[in-house]
Amino acid sequence: MDKSWMSNSRLSKEYKDGVDQFLKFAIARTSNPQLMRCPCRSCGNLVFQTSEEIRYHLFSKGIDQRYKTWIWHGEEDFTRASTSKKNGKNRFVESFKYDEVVNTIEMVNDAFEYSKDDPKSFQTLLEDAEKPLYPDMLPNSNEIPSSIKEAKKTMTTLGFEYEKIHACPNDCILYRNEYNGLSACPTCKTSRWKVKDKSNKECKGVPAKVLWYFPPIPRFKRMFQSSQTTRDLTWHVNGREVDRKLHHPADSPS
Incomplete structure (x- = not known):
């Protein structure tokens, strides 16, 4: 297939015909023609776009000429297929490198997919990543979070939120809902607050025990946003062959 158009001017007829040829080729062969990887210089096959958006990017930004x-x-x-003639060790190493690239790309796409419901926050993260953090030994205009609270806000944007809940040192209750305003456990009468060893005085406001609660739903959403991960997580239900025979390790204890 002639790909010389990739290095031509974007205003030339050859480039226009080449873009049409590429899109026709891709739509006919990809599993999801409605959403494909964009090979423009900016996206670099890391971002999924519609065919119309890909066409626009190829003319406005140009195609990545390394994508031969x-x-x-x-x-x-064909270069990957030809490695089947090599010994097993080389095939394993090359396959590992190839899969590593694929996994990296999928990770980037999954991060983009997770933030599609709040594109403004994701765009803010991208803009912050471009700002210099260490230009001149951290001047007053540096972009490093000024407090732990600000740093936690950045992590929350990526779906890493958590909740700290005060707990009874003897694991009787959690200080939430109807127990939220108590200063001692109603079951064992142990103080909610930390007690100093020497003076035996309570440190008001300093909990004796804290439970870190990580909401499972955002984490489940991240697990199932990658098509490959979803297939792996549901294989035991959808992918297993039911032939009434014992299989190892599928039927062994997890």
């Missing part, structure tokens, strides 16, 4: 083999758009990688 369209492996993300249905073209077979």
Whole structure:
């Protein structure tokens, strides 16, 4: 397939015909023609776009000229296929490197997918990543969070939120809901607050025990946002072959 158009001017007829040829080729071979990896210089096959958006990017930003083999758009990688003639060790190493690249790309896409419901916050993170943090030994205009609270806000944007709940030192109750205003456990009468060893005085406001609660729903959402991870997580229900035979390790204790 002629790909010389990739290095031509974006205003030329050859480039326009090449873009049409590429999109026609990709739509006919990808599993989801409505959403494909964009090979423009900016996206670099890391971001999924519609075919119309990809066309716009290819003309406004240009195609990544290093993308000679369209492996993300249905073209077979003959260089990868030829490694089958090599010994097993080389095949394993090359396969590992290839899979490592794929996993990295999927991780980036999953992060983008997780933030699609709040694109403004994700765009803010991208803009912050471009700002210099160490230009001149941290001047007054530096972008490092000025407090732990600000740093936690950044982590919360990525879905890493958590909640700290005061607990009874003997694990009787959690100080929440109807117990939120108590200063001692109603079951064992132990103080909610930390007690100094020497003076035996309570440190008001300093809990004796804290439970860190990590909400499971945002974490489950991240687990199931990657199509590959979703297939792996549901394989025991959808992918197992039911032939009434014992299989190892699928049927062994987890």
